[in-house]
Amino acid sequence: MNRLQQIIRTIIISWVMFFMGVTGYMVIEKWSFLDAAYMTAITVTTVGFMEVHETSPAGKIFTIILMIAGVGYFLYITGVIIQSIVEGEMQSILGRKRLDRKISKLKNHYIVCGYGRIGRVLCQLIKDETKDIVVIENDDTLIESLEKDKMHYLHGDSSDEDLLAKAGIAKASFLVAALGTDTANVFLVLTAKQLNPDIYIMARASSPKVRKKLMVAGANLVESPYVTGAVSMGLKLLRPSVSSFLDIALSRRSQAIQIEELFVPKSSRYTNVALKDSGIRQDFNLIIISIKKSSGEMLFNPHFETLIEPLDTVIVMGKTPDLRKFAKEINPEKK
Numbered sequence: 543m544n545r546l547q548q549i550i551r552t553i554i555i556s557w558v559m560f561f562m563g564v565t566g567y568m569v570i571e572k573w574s575f576l577d578a579a580y581m582t583a584i585t586v587t588t589v590g591f592m593e594v595h596e597t598s599p600a601g602k603i604f605t606i607i608l609m610i611a612g613v614g615y616f617l618y619i620t621g622v623i624i625q626s627i628v629e630g631e632m633q634s635i636l637g638r639k640r641l642d643r644k645i646s647k648l649k650n651h652y653i654v655c656g657y658g659r660i661g662r663v664l665c666q667l668i669k670d671e672t673k674d675i676v677v678i679e680n681d682d683t684l685i686e687s688l689e690k691d692k693m694h695y696l697h698g699d700s701s702d703e704d705l706l707a708k709a710g711i712a713k714a715s716f717l718v719a720a721l722g723t724d725t726a727n728v729f730l731v732l733t734a735k736q737l738n739p740d741i742y743i744m745a746r747a748s749s750p751k752v753r754k755k756l757m758v759a760g761a762n763l764v765e766s767p768y769v770t771g772a773v774s775m776g777l778k779l780l781r782p783s784v785s786s787f788l789d790i791a792l793s794r795r796s797q798a799i800q801i802e803e804l805f806v807p808k809s810s811r812y813t814n815v816a817l818k819d820s821g822i823r824q825d826f827n828l829i830i831i832s833i834k835k836s837s838g839e840m841l842f843n844p845h846f847e848t849l850i851e852p853l854d855t856v857i858v859m860g861k862t863p864d865l866r867k868f869a870k871e872i873n874p875e876k877k
Contacts (some may be wrong), residue, residue, distance in 0.1 A: 548622055559586060559615060563608050571601045581605075586612035642708070645694050648674050649713045655700035655730055656720035657684045657693075660746060660767055664718060665693060676709045701730045703737060711737050719745040719761070724752040728759050735760035791859065801831065801857065802865045804872050808852040812872055818846040826868045828860035 563582030567573050573581070577594040585608045597605060651674035654661050661677070668675055677688060677695040688695040698705045700721060711717065717734050719727040727745050734743060745761040747753050753764045778785040791801045806812060812820055822828050833841045836853035850856065856872070858865065 552619060552622060555615065555618075559608075559611060566604050566608070567601070570604055571595065571597060582608065585609050586615070588612055588616075641694060645676055645696070645708070645710060648676065648694075648710050650674070650715040651676060651710065651713070652716045652718065653678065653706070653709050653711060653714050654718045654720060655679075656718075656722065656746075657681075657688055657695070658720065658722060661718070661720040662687065662691070664720065665691070669693075676714075678705060678709055701726070701733050703733060706734060706737055711741065714738065714741055717741050717743045719743060719756075721746070724748055724755075728752070728755055731756055731759040731761050799859065800862050800865055801859045802869070803834075803855050803857045804869055806850055806852060806854045806856060807873055809874060810852075810872050811874075812850045813852045815850050816847050817844060817850065820850060822858070822868065826860065826864045826871075828858045828864055828868055830856055831859050832857040 560579075560582055563586060564575065564578045567578035567581050568575065571578075573595065581594050583589075585605055588609060652668055652672070653676050654665055654668070655678045657665070657677050657679040658681075661679075665675055665677060673694075675694060677693050678700045679685070679688060679695060679697060680699055682697075685695070685697060696705055696709055700706070700719075711734060719730045719734075721727050721730060724747060727747070731743055731745055734741060742763075743761045744763045744765065745756045747756055747764050747766045748768070750766060750769065753766070756764045774785070777788075791799055812822075817830060822830060830844060831842070833844050833848065833850065834855040834857065835841065835851070841848060858868065860868075
């Protein structure tokens, strides 16, 4: 029986008991409805404030029965309240344990520190690709949002080494420092790099001046939401068509066209193959926009004789189904 059913059942029992008491006094003692209702109320609640009239022997027996029923009813209500509290606590404890077990099994996952306006939007974008995300949030008011969004989360200070270890930082591939202050983000980056020197860290900076400090602390990428937002607004004003195209291609909400980046492992059959011989355009109807070399060099609009080398990252554009097919072909290890 769920909580709503218990509430409905309690209300029904209370009204049935009340009307049975009123009816009993009206039939046995021949009292008016108001007198019978008053007597029923003080008897069921065991208040015993003042009897309306002297009761007959039959009325006294009925009063005893009604009083016992009233005591039993309030004991029942007390039990329901205690049960609800205990069940709520147990569900919370068991739910937390299940969540901790899921987090402990994650590998190569994302850790997002901070679930404010930036962190929440970022998590939703990552969630389109993978559900392997752990959020660390210290603000009690955001826990409800985390549970509503069905996120794996831990409650506490993101710079706490024990909490980061519980989030699986040793096995994680990415960490996002999206805390509210630059000082907190710098300290978080320092702590995270000590626990996992190989983890890729993206940090939020409120001003360009903090960028250098975050990079020195160990961040691989530093972004300022204000600068990024201003650039996006400027692009919408100056290049509205280009901005609309990029919004569609990068939103992942449209099946018409997408832009994707795909890593080329050494085992791929496309390694050391020229673009003209790869068949990517013919077989998958995709356009190679750029190739990022393992050295970091970016080749935009690569020549048709350009070789796809091991550890390259190809940036391709096309329809989502075609991109998925190509992703399976280019990286057989993920099939």
